[in-house]
Amino acid sequence: MTIVLTPYWTNGVQKLKLAPQRMPLLFSPSQWIPIRRTAVKPKRGLVPPILDESVHALRCLNQLRSKDKSIEKYIYLSALKDQDPNMFYKLCLENMSEITPVIYTPTVGDACLQYSHIYRRPEGLFVSIKDKGNIREVINNWPRIDEARISVVTDGSRILGLGDLGVNGMPISIGKLSLYIAGAGIRPQSTVPICLDLGTNTQKYLDDPLYLGLRQKRVSDKEMTEFMDEFMHEMSAAFPKLMIQFEDFSTDNAFKYLERYRNKYAVFNDDIQGTGAVVLSGFLNAAKLSSAASGQPLSSHRILFFGAGSAGVGVAQQLMSFFTLQGLSKEEARRRIWLVDSQGLVYNARGRLAEHKKYFSRDDYNGAPMTDLVEIIKHVQPTALLGLSTITGAFTPEVIQTMASINARPILFPLSNPIRLSECSFADAVQYTNGSVLFASGSPFPEQQFRGTTLYPGQGNNMYIFPGLGLAAILGRVSSVTDSMVEASSLGLADSLNDEEHAQGLLYPRIERIREISGQIAKAVIRAAQREGVDRNESLRGLNDVDLLKLIREKMWTPQ
Ligand SMILES: NC(=O)C1=CN([C@@H]2O[C@H](COP(=O)(O)OP(=O)(O)OC[C@H]3O[C@@H](n4cnc5c(N)ncnc54)[C@H](OP(=O)(O)O)[C@@H]3O)[C@@H](O)[C@H]2O)C=CC1
Ligand SMILES: CC(=O)C(=O)O
Numbered sequence: 180m181t182i183v184l185t186p187y188w189t190n191g192v193q194k195l196k197l198a199p200q201r202m203p204l205l206f207s208p209s210q211w212i213p214i215r216r217t218a219v220k221p222k223r224g225l226v227p228p229i230l231d232e233s234v235h236a237l238r239c240l241n242q243l244r245s246k247d248k249s250i251e252k253y254i255y256l257s258a259l260k261d262q263d264p265n266m267f268y269k270l271c272l273e274n275m276s277e278i279t280p281v282i283y284t285p286t287v288g289d290a291c292l293q294y295s296h297i298y299r300r301p302e303g304l305f306v307s308i309k310d311k312g313n314i315r316e317v318i319n320n321w322p323r324i325d326e327a328r329i330s331v332v333t334d335g336s337r338i339l340g341l342g343d344l345g346v347n348g349m350p351i352s353i354g355k356l357s358l359y360i361a362g363a364g365i366r367p368q369s370t371v372p373i374c375l376d377l378g379t380n381t382q383k384y385l386d387d388p389l390y391l392g393l394r395q396k397r398v399s400d401k402e403m404t405e406f407m408d409e410f411m412h413e414m415s416a417a418f419p420k421l422m423i424q425f426e427d428f429s430t431d432n433a434f435k436y437l438e439r440y441r442n443k444y445a446v447f448n449d450d451i452q453g454t455g456a457v458v459l460s461g462f463l464n465a466a467k468l469s470s471a472a473s474g475q476p477l478s479s480h481r482i483l484f485f486g487a488g489s490a491g492v493g494v495a496q497q498l499m500s501f502f503t504l505q506g507l508s509k510e511e512a513r514r515r516i517w518l519v520d521s522q523g524l525v526y527n528a529r530g531r532l533a534e535h536k537k538y539f540s541r542d543d544y545n546g547a548p549m550t551d552l553v554e555i556i557k558h559v560q561p562t563a564l565l566g567l568s569t570i571t572g573a574f575t576p577e578v579i580q581t582m583a584s585i586n587a588r589p590i591l592f593p594l595s596n597p598i599r600l601s602e603c604s605f606a607d608a609v610q611y612t613n614g615s616v617l618f619a620s621g622s623p624f625p626e627q628q629f630r631g632t633t634l635y636p637g638q639g640n641n642m643y644i645f646p647g648l649g650l651a652a653i654l655g656r657v658s659s660v661t662d663s664m665v666e667a668s669s670l671g672l673a674d675s676l677n678d679e680e681h682a683q684g685l686l687y688p689r690i691e692r693i694r695e696i697s698g699q700i701a702k703a704v705i706r707a708a709q710r711e712g713v714d715r716n717e718s719l720r721g722l723n724d725v726d727l728l729k730l731i732r733e734k735m736w737t738p739q
């Protein structure tokens with residue numbers, strides 16, 4: 180333990196105090212300075228004579244656009260957020276569709292891959308296996324404990340579809356929280372990005388002299404569970420008002436720790452539940468258009484998942500409610516879903532299966548393993564093909580054409596991230612279905628011209644869900660995040676398409692409307708929490724819907 184000069188702010192004035200610190204001056208200004216600091220009038224002579232805010236926004240935007248490489252844009256925006264958070268979030272809000280792909284997928288994937296090389300300054304909290312037994316001490320170093328409300332926690336073991344990146348996963352926690360702030364007006368000082376360092380099994384990083392994490396293989400399951408139990412206990416003790424979002428844990432641990440903590444703490448897994456909710460929402464809109472074209476009822480849809488990890492199975496679980504909402508029983512809903520993993524079609528007679536695949540494993544097929552996707556499509560006759568496999572280009576022209584040959588409007592959702600791992604591009608989906616495709620991808624694709632018409636791709640990404648869900652958790656002071664709350668977020672999103680978006684055949688609303696949408700989602704989620712009795716903010720219970728929505732909007736932080 181060392182004694183260091185710790186900066187703090189009082190009445191807009193920076194001061195220093197002597198304080199014991201484990202991590203001396205480890206925090207960037209945007210984390211320890213109250214955001215209102217930029218409102219303090221600078222002294223004469225310390226800024227240029229004419230510094231108009233709106234002109235300065237244009238100046239920042241021009242600087243951003245002058246960079247050729249996405250990673251350079253990421254680095255620029257990261258510095259801007261550190262130096263002038265108000266300007267950063269103002270730019271985000273005014274240019275959502277341009278900036279989201281830089282601070283989030285796909286570019287955040289590159290930022291993670293290169294994190295140890297592009298690293299400039301500390302941001303977020305690192306808790307390592309070496310801290311086991313003393314985790315409270317590390318957490319107590321966080322400079323704004325009382326203000327913390329939302330944390331995104333990753334262990335870096337499955338970052339997007341890029342594999343085990345170890346401590347290089349920190350930018351995913353940072354990026355998700357930037358979207359919480361931009362998308363739902365969570366106060367910046369309420370957010371806590373966390374990366375757990377439990378080692379990495381990626382040799383390239385262990386050999387990299389610049390790697391920022393521990394040089395050791397991942398710890399055993401037993402040691403990780405002991406660590407996680409201590410971490411969760413200390414987090415809830417230090418931050419009693421915090422909701423935790425688990426992000427990009429490898430599939431087995433994603434399911435394990437969600438089940439272990441979901442009834443004890445306010446936690447939610449973005450890859451299982453957030454992805455499930457966003458896909459259910461887009462699927463509800465796509466299925467209506469598909470059924471209108473085929474004349475078949477909504478309940479007759481058949482969904483084939485290519486990829487059966489945390490995301491694939493999480494979405495499959497959530498899509499059960501698509502069918503139960505149409506009046507089918509759970510068993511009937513289950514039978515309308517098929518999974519494919521790296522060994523092909525998932526069915527009981529195939530042999531031992533991972534626990535998370537068992538529920539959807541088919542008992543109506545006993546033949547030889549079926550591994551060819553075209554053959555599987557011909558066997559299943561799906562109306563929808565969803566990709567969560569990390570296999571680039573798995574939806575080949577033949578796969579897409581086969582889907583088009585059996586459906587008037589095939590639903591194709593290649594959802595793997597980042598963009599280079601997408602199962603197909605929007606251009607291919609349009610070309611090989613003759614423009615009939617109902618499309619959503621995990622990362623954004625450009626619109627396409629087809630026979631004189633502009634066709635728009637959807638972005639089926641959990642970024643539409645978690646900001647509103649998190650805002651609801653904070654305002655409703657929920658004790659846990661229930662399945663009904665997750666479903667409510669999905670239905671709230673599905674309902675948020677406006678007339679213009681409907682007319683353009685969109686499956687998701689335009690990202691520019693994210694604040695409005697997050698407000699609607701937050702309202703729906705708070706109502707669900709109230710119905711289930713997990714809300715602890717009694718003052719919201721007496722509000723009618725109009726007043727609740729008004730209050731939600733008033734509570735959103737806005738850059739000054
Ligand atoms: N759009 C969104 O909002 C989100 C997208 N995702 C994306 O989903 C992807 C998957 O994530 P996650 O589920 O956690 O990852 P996993 O690695 O756990 O799952 C991948 C799945 O794909 C299967 N698979 C791998 N190779 C093949 C193959 N050749 N043929 C068929 N199936 C194959 C795996 O099979 P097996 O089980 O046999 O190993 C596994 O079931 C990632 O790219 C991630 O970015 C995740 C969350 C949100
Ligand atoms: C979007 C997201 O959470 C993922 O790809 O993991």
Ligand SMILES: [Mg+2]
Binds near residue numbers: 426
């Ligand atoms: Mg994720």
